[in-house]
Structures are given as C-alpha cells and as structure tokens.
Amino acid sequence: MDPQTHFLFPFTLSVILVKLNLFSWKLALLAGIVGVIVDLDHYVEQIAHAKTNRFSLTATWNNAVRFHRFNQRSFIHDGIGAIIVTLVLLVLAFFSGQITLALGFGYYSHLLLDYARLKHEKEFCWKLGVFYMKESELEFILDALLIVVLLILFLI
Numbered sequence: 001m002d003p004q005t006h007f008l009f010p011f012t013l014s015v016i017l018v019k020l021n022l023f024s025w026k027l028a029l030l031a032g033i034v035g036v037i038v039d040l041d042h043y044v045e046q047i048a049h050a051k052t053n054r055f056s057l058t059a060t061w062n063n064a065v066r067f068h069r070f071n072q073r074s075f076i077h078d079g080i081g082a083i084i085v086t087l088v089l090l091v092l093a094f095f096s097g098q099i100t101l102a103l104g105f106g107y108y109s110h111l112l113l114d115y116a117r118l119k120h121e122k123e124f125c126w127k128l129g130v131f132y133m134k135e136s137e138l139e140f141i142l143d144a145l146l147i148v149v150l151l152i153l154f155l156i
Ligand SMILES: [Zn+2]
Pocket: 001, 038, 039, 077, 110, 114
C-alpha cells in the first residue's frame, strides 16, 4: 500500500486511544511515522540491487510502483523479520509499554496492510511528474474512510 495509508491506519487507531486518554498525540504521530518508515527497506534494496540509479529515490519509488525489477521488500516484511522485531519490542516493553505500543501499531499495521492487498482488485494508474502512481479502489475507499474517522475524532 501507499505511504499515506501506512500513516493513516496506525495514526487513526492511535487517535482513538488519545481520545480515550490512553495515549499521547506524540505517540500517535510516532505510530503513523513508523507505519511509513518500514518501507525504507525499499531504498536499501535499491542501493543493493539496482544496476542503475542506485541512490535515486525516484527510481526506488517507480520500481516499487511500476517496474518491479527486483523484490524491494527486505526480511523485515517477512516472517523472520516479524519475529526479530517482535523480540525487540518485547524487550523494549520492559522499559516503556507506551512507546512499544506505538512502534507495534506502526509496524504490525504496515504488515497487515501490505498483505491484505487483494489480487485482481481494480487499480488506478497515473503519472505525477516523474513518479508513476498506482492505487487500488479499495485503498482509495480505506483512505477516505480513515480521513472521515479522523475528522470525526478531531471534532469530538
Ligand atoms: Zn511495505
């Protein structure tokens, strides 16, 4: 899924906890940011595997969205990575349960959204400057729904 969805989903869940006085705004923001930065491994994989434009963020984006010249997902997107991250979070939980919860929201929601992608779903493709863009109908609906929920939460 795209970065905005990876941000909106854990951020919205966290804002619900903020409204229940169980979480701070800083931690809600942290959860959203973590949800996005999990995909930084795409850039590392670009540097490691690309034949041209190794350090280009544009090439990294376009490979992820359109060209798929190599798998940009590193081990942190898979089972062994999830186990390692879970072990790190368990250790961190002894020091700060709240920070661990924020990191966990970001990381696990990222994996959930990546693996929830349905095959044969309708996708919209367009070009924005040098960037190829692609978003499924389902992701548009999810983003819109999350924004509506956030607006309601900000108003109450
Ligand atoms: Zn991802």
